Amino acid sequence: xxxxxxxxxILIALIFLMFxxxxxxxxxxxxxxxxxxFLWGGEQGLLLVIKSVKDSLTTxxxxxxxxxxxxxxxxxxxxxxxxxxxxxxxxxxxxxGRLSLLSIGGGAMLSTLTASAIGSTAMLGSTLIPEMEKKNxxxxxxxxxxxxxxxxxxxxxxxxxxxxxxxxxxxxxxxxLIAIIVPGILMALLFSVYVIVRAKIQPHMAPAYDIEMISIxxxxxxxxxxxxPLSLIILFVIGSIFLGIASPTEAAAxxxxxxxxxxxxxxxxxxxxxVTSFIKSLxxxxxxxxxxxxxxxxxxxxxxxxxTRGLVSIVGNLNFAPVIIxxxxxxxxxxxxxxxxxxxxxxxxxxxxxxxxxxLEINLxxxxxxxxxxxEIGNISPPFGIGLFVMKGVAPKGxxxxxxxxxxxxxxxxxxxxxxxxxxxPDLVTFLPDVMRE
Numbered sequence: 429x430x431x432x433x434x435x436x437x438i439l440i441a442l443i444f445l446m447f448x449x450x451x452x453x454x455x456x457x458x459x460x461x462x463x464x465x466f467l468w469g470g471e472q473g474l475l476l477v478i479k480s481v482k483d484s485l486t487t488x489x490x491x492x493x494x495x496x497x498x499x500x501x502x503x504x505x506x507x508x509x510x511x512x513x514x515x516x517x518x519x520x521x522x523x524x525g526r527l528s529l530l531s532i533g534g535g536a537m538l539s540t541l542t543a544s545a546i547g548s549t550a551m552l553g554s555t556l557i558p559e560m561e562k563k564n565x566x567x568x569x570x571x572x573x574x575x576x577x578x579x580x581x582x583x584x585x586x587x588x589x590x591x592x593x594x595x596x597x598x599x600x601x602x603x604x605l606i607a608i609i610v611p612g613i614l615m616a617l618l619f620s621v622y623v624i625v626r627a628k629i630q631p632h633m634a635p636a637y638d639i640e641m642i643s644i645x646x647x648x649x650x651x652x653x654x655x656x657p658l659s660l661i662i663l664f665v666i667g668s669i670f671l672g673i674a675s676p677t678e679a680a681a682x683x684x685x686x687x688x689x690x691x692x693x694x695x696x697x698x699x700x701x702x703v704t705s706f707i708k709s710l711x712x713x714x715x716x717x718x719x720x721x722x723x724x725x726x727x728x729x730x731x732x733x734x735x736t737r738g739l740v741s742i743v744g745n746l747n748f749a750p751v752i753i754x755x756x757x758x759x760x761x762x763x764x765x766x767x768x769x770x771x772x773x774x775x776x777x778x779x780x781x782x783x784x785x786x787x788l789e790i791n792l793x794x795x796x797x798x799x800x801x802x803x804e805i806g807n808i809s810p811p812f813g814i815g816l817f818v819m820k821g822v823a824p825k826g827x828x829x830x831x832x833x834x835x836x837x838x839x840x841x842x843x844x845x846x847x848x849x850x851x852x853x854p855d856l857v858t859f860l861p862d863v864m865r866e
Contacts, residue, residue: 431734438463438729442776456722456775463729477725484724485717488677490595494713495680496586501705502687503658506696510555512537512658515650518642525627525634527560528573529620535577536584536616537658549574549815553822561824566633568835569623575808575819575832576619576839582770582804583612585666586680589770590800592716596778597796601676602669603861607793609666610856611801611846618842657693661686670864719771727779739780750788751851754795757781758802758847765806765813773803797857798847805843808836 438459445455464473503509513534520526520533531552552574560570582589585605594604627634665683668674674682691697746753757777764773777799785795807815810833819832850856 431738434733435730435738438733439776454718456719456726460722460725460729463733464725467729467732476728480725480728481721484721487595488675490591490717490720491677492586492601492680493588493591493716494709495677495684496591497588497712498705498709499586499680499683499687501709502684502691502697502701505701505704505708506691506694508654508658508690508694508696511654513552513555515647515654518647518650521641522636522639523624524631524636525569525573525623526639527556527563527565528569528623528627528634531556531573532577532580532616532619532623535574535580536612537655549577549579549818549822552577553819557822557824563637564635567824567827567831569627569633570835571819571823571827571832572835572839573619573623575815575836576842577616579804579807579815579843580612580616582800582807583608583615585609585612586683587800588712588716589774589803591676592720592771593774593778593796593800595720596774597782597792599792599796600861603793603864604796605666605676606670606860606864607797607857608800609860611797611850614849614856615801615843615846618846619839622838622842657690661690670860672864716771719775722775726775730779739784750790753784753788754790754798754851757784757795758798761799761802762805762809765803766809766811770803770807770814773806791854791858793861794850794854794857798850801843801847801850805840809840810836 441459441462442455445458450458461474461477464477467473468476513530516533516537517530520529523529534552534556556574557570581587585608587605587608590604590608591601594601623634661683664686665679668679668682669676688697691701761773761777764776781795781799782792785792807813810816811829813836816829816832816836820827820829823832
């Protein structure tokens with residue numbers, strides 16, 4: 429059978445299984461088992477699948493994922509996050525679009541704690557939307573910033589999806605977590621500038637209102653109590669990786685220890701927090717690890733079938749510049765993001781893209797960051813981005829999906845602009861990892 433026909437059959441089978449709502453991890457496992465049985469010699473092929481799964485999971489690079497998730501869950505479940513957002517609120521004063529800015533700032537802070545776009549969006553939505561409604565904010569200014577800032581969890585370390593991207597791409601997890609810092613900050617700045625400018629031009633979108641002013645002393649006191657300790661934990665985690673003091677796994681373990689100490693200090697570390705944090709962390713971690721193992725087998729199936737060699741050969745014979753191939757890859761991810769969830773996109777694209785990138789001699793770290801931004805865009809892209817449906821669950825009563833689509837579009841465009849910036853200025857991604865290696 430021709431490699432392109434076999435690849436087409438595999439992709440159609442995957443899309444069909446996802447369409448009938450088979451969980452993505454199990455869809456890949458099923459396709460992998462069937463493909464391995466027929467391509468690798470029946471029972472012997474199944475034994476090879478088992479060995480591949482074992483090899484893919486018994487690797488040190490995956491350990492930061494469950495630890496970062498546990499760290500975020502402990503802080504999330506202990507109720508520290510809302511106090512942090514309330515403290516940030518005290519510093520915004522009378523800035524235009526104040527509550528929308530709060531959702532962006534809160535999203536940036538929560539992203540360093542939850543490592544989950546879904547968790548961050550749900551938390552911000554349930555916390556800020558009632559207040560935004562009370563202050564007569566438009567739906568676009570209520571939904572859009574919260575929806576977009578939830579995606580900052582993907583781009584600001586510790587990012588579970590970032591660790592997974594690095595592991596699947598075969599690049600250093602530590603270098604990748606450092607590489608996404610500047611793009612993540614730029615993303616938050618773009619969102620903030622957009623909110624301020626539009627609130628100035630269209631004040632009815634985010635009406636001004638009287639606020640209770642408190643003294644600088646009181647604000648500093650709240651900051652020292654609720655923001656500084658969290659900031660120190662994050663700085664210690666990221667700083668220890670950057671300085672080479674600790675590996676990503678060791679830094680994640682220290683982050684878990686720090687979150688436990690912090691929860692104890694706030695008298696919010698109890699049996700319920702422990703049990704809930706561990707159960708939720710296990711649920712997410714097991715799902716991710718199943719997907720990682722499925723992706724490894726999927727890569728081997730593609731290689732054995734000749735699909736990888738065929739695709740690489742086609743790209744090698746094209747007369748396109750490498751940047752055109754890069755743009756095509758990003759476009760594919762953007763299209764897939766409008767109807768597939770992030771992990772599915774990574775599982776389908778990474779095994780195909782990496783061999784192509786290697787022959788084009790494109791910087792893999794730079795490409796991985798661009799793909800992660802494209803995946804984050806997919807998370808909030810109409811019609812089926814998963815973030816849109818999370819937002820629907822916490823949106824104001826009477827909100828329809830068209831309202832959410834309309835609110836998401838400006839932030840999709842801002843993220844596309846960020847991709848252009850990083851393509852034009854690749855040093856924004858590579859500078860900090862280069863410094864880290866020196």
